Amino acid sequence: MRSGEKPEIARLPLFRDMDDTLRERVFSGSFLQVFPPQLVLFELGQRADFLHVLVDGLVELSVNSGGRDTTMRIVEPVTSFILAAVVNDLPYLMTARTLEPSRVLLVPAALIREVIRQDAALMQATMRELALAYRDLVRALADMKMRxxxxxxxxxxxxxxxxxxxxxxxxxxxxxxxxxxxxxxxxxxxxxxxxxxxxxxxxxxxxxxxxxxxxxxxxxxxxxxxxx
Amino acid sequence: MRSGEKPEIARLPLFRDMDDTLRERVFSGSFLQVFPPQLVLFELGQRADFLHVLVDGLVELSVNSGGRDTTMRIVEPVTSFILAAVVNDLPYLMTARTLEPSRVLLVPAALIREVIRQDAALMQATMRELALAYRDLVRALADMKMRxxxxxxxxxxxxxxxxxxxxxxxxxxxxxxxxxxxxxxxxxxxxxxxxxxxxxxxxxxxxxxxxxxxxxxxxxxxxxxxxx
DNA sequence: GCAATTTCTTGACCAAGATCAAATCGAACC
DNA sequence: GGTTCGATTTGATCTTGGTCAAGAAATTGC
Structure with missing residues (x-):
């Protein structure tokens, strides 16, 4: 990956507190890729191969099932997404599609899982991020049901x-x-x-x-x- | 807390892999309490003082706002609940109420947060539990929106x-x-x-x-x- | 700039679900 | 057993939101 966006990614709550050497290891094992708009990054049901970090552009996460389709989240830069699937090595529950030309950092799932095991600060940040994401969804579900x-x-x-x-x-x-x-x-x-x-x-x-x-x-x- | 239910709680994915001594410390700092039916354990908006583990009975988690009310989850034994609020030391987003006579293990939030910091296995289990809970909610929200x-x-x-x-x-x-x-x-x-x-x-x-x-x-x- | 295409808006109508009311069922209590 | 109270079911009606169709506005391509 190019060095230009590295500081911004390193400043994310997820990566901020971890060991510098290990962070460098994560980054050097990852790659930044450029995607055109309307491109499917992954589909629901696929094995979670990469933790994604949207560096630039816009991404939609959606669920499609039985001919129906709904948008679950609009991802804006700079944000990681699909962390829950990666942590537990489970299939994606959502499909990701670029809405604009986008740059995405692809962190191999096995790599991030390994470094999470080694670095308590990263694990804690992951835990916190998941807890916050969970609370967002509690709100979203209550919103949908009550309003x-x-x-x-x-x-x-x-x-x-x-x-x-x-x-x-x-x-x-x-x-x-x-x-x-x-x-x-x-x-x-x-x-x-x-x-x-x-x-x-x-x-x-x-x-x-x-x-x-x-x-x-x-x-x-x-x-x-x-x-x- | 009485020793009868300890093994069953210790077998929960959340506590299963942690250090035995630290687990004992968590349990001895917690207390098992008996509640009658229809009792509010905590209300949305309150500071999260305890991680709850339902040992016996039945508990409803609901959201109430603006005169409206919706059930978010029915908790069956033996399960921990309200982990996300405790991890990040944030107010409860849901209200908990017993539906049947229930026994609940109350783990002081500060204690569990402290032990999570000390025990990597517990932190990893917490992270996994949150990730699975997140995925459950993704499904629930998609369910509500599409079906x-x-x-x-x-x-x-x-x-x-x-x-x-x-x-x-x-x-x-x-x-x-x-x-x-x-x-x-x-x-x-x-x-x-x-x-x-x-x-x-x-x-x-x-x-x-x-x-x-x-x-x-x-x-x-x-x-x-x-x-x- | 202008045509072609797509998105957005508006209106008419329809379907799903909510509300209100009443009847029925069932469990707890004498 | 019979009574009472609450939960559930059923029916009638209303509201919300979805569908279909057409027109307006914006964007894209030439």
């Missing part, structure tokens, strides 16, 4: 706003149909959900969303009481 | 059948309304879903379910291609 579609959209926007830098403004990544699938609705209903939110402080302009009345949106969407 | 209610019920039955000992027979634990909430539907609709499954090889007699035609049920429910 209706426009509320889910409202909460998604509030959450994105708090993560993105510019206050009050959100830039959607990917197409709207992708967001619809992530939120568990059809593109048609996402469109209608945006119209519903128009009377609750949200303005839409293509992929640029503005929250002009945060209180009204909170009132409507009833965000989680426990902050992330 | 309709009767299919979810069918898959639940197939899954329960494979876990319980008697082939073809399932004993529901807890009331049907609980199962309805776990599957993300109303009790009324659960009842209708059972009638739907009647024409797909399922017979119901109170809490005793019989799968008289496994193939027909699979055909209807389209279970996950990747086995758990």
């Amino acid at each position: 209706q579609s426009a509320e889910r959209l409202g909460n998604y926007l509030l959450q994105q706003e708090s993560q993105q830098t510019a206050a009050g403004t959100i830039h959607l990544k990917g197409e709207k149909r992708l967001l619809a699938s992530l939120l568990g609705m059809t593109p048609e209903n996402l469109s209608r959900a945006f119209s519903t939110l128009a009377s609750h402080g949200v303005r839409v302009n293509g992929g640029k969303i503005t929250i002009i009345d945060r209180d009204a949106l909170c009132e409507f969407s009833r965000p989680d009481p426990i902050p992330v | 309709q209610s009767a299919e979810r019920l069918g898959n639940y039955l197939l899954q329960q059948e494979s876990q319980q000992t008697a082939a073809g027979t399932i004993h529901l634990k807890g009331e049907k309304r609980l199962l309805a909430s776990l599957l993300g539907m109303t009790p009324e609709n659960l009842s209708r879903a059972f009638s739907t499954l009647a024409s797909h090889g399922v017979r119901v007699n109170g809490g005793k379910i019989t799968i008289i035609d496994r193939d027909a049920l699979c055909e209807f429910s389209r279970p996950d291609p990747i086995p758990v």
